[in-house]
Amino acid sequence: MKSITIDGSQRESVGKKSTKALRNAGQVPCVIYGGDKPLHFSAPELAFSKLVYTASAHTVVIALDNGEKYNAVMQDIQFHPVTDRILHIDFYQIFEKKAITMDIPVQVVGNSLGVLNGGTLRRPYRKLRVKAIPSKLPDFIEIDITPLKIGDKVYISELMNEDYSLVHPDNMVVCQVRRSRLAIVDEVEDEEEGEEGAEGAEGATAEAGADAPSAEGAAPQE
Incomplete structure (x- = not known):
């Protein structure tokens, strides 16, 4: 998985007054958990733009001004309710050596047979929870939808x-091709045309039978 480096400064004071001063100066107060303290x-x-405003998943290298570096993942973020x-x-x-859990994006590739036939691709989950050691975390989970037909x-x-596990029930549906109303209308029209064709053929046969002379009528009278 790709990693982003963020250069920061260790905070000595964590009170409300100092936190407000940091924000006024364009700084974001942060905390790293998971260590000794x-x-x-x-x-x-601006240092967080490539981490926050993207659909991709990344790990982070936090490089502090005292020379220390920490490998981490973003766990929670708070935005201003008005200014964002x-x-x-x-x-x-x-x-x-310690497994972690992250939300990993889902990417679909290919052209579904069902969609080409009028179905609709439904993707209720754009990300999946993945558990693995950091070096085994994927950048994304790829799904080839080419063979999917309507109803698949x-x-x-x-x-x-083998490299990671998915923290979801095995029977959870990640994506599916559902029958659309357009596909149903097309099928109904095809069926109606088929029925009309069959009825037309029967009518033509009956009409031909009515015009043809019967065996009795064709026999000469004595």
Whole structure:
């Protein structure tokens, strides 16, 4: 998985007054959990743009001004309710031999046969919870929808991998191709045309039979 480096400064004071001063200066107060004790630091708001405003998943290297570096993942983020500015971010420190859980994006590839025939692709989950050691975390989970026909579904059990586990029930549907109203209308019209064609053929046969002379009528009279 790709990693983003964020340069920050360790915070000595964590009171409300100092936190407000940091935000006024364009800094975001942050905390790293998961180590021996919580570590408070701050970094410019712009430093988090590639981490926050993206659909991709990333791990983070937090490089502090004292020379220390911490590998972490973003655990929680708070935004201002009006301006949407970042108010606070919580990170969780990660270790190479310890498994962690992250939300990983789901990407679909290919052209579904069912969609080409008028069905609709439904994707109720854009991300999935994945558990693995940091080096085994995928950038995304890929699903090839090419063979999916109308009514077909992809379950969690079909996405199992040796490198990681999915923290969801095996029978959970990740995506499916559902029958659309357009496809139903097309089918009904096709059926009606088929019935009309059959009735027309029967009518033509009956009419031909009415015009043809019967065996009795064709026999000469004595």
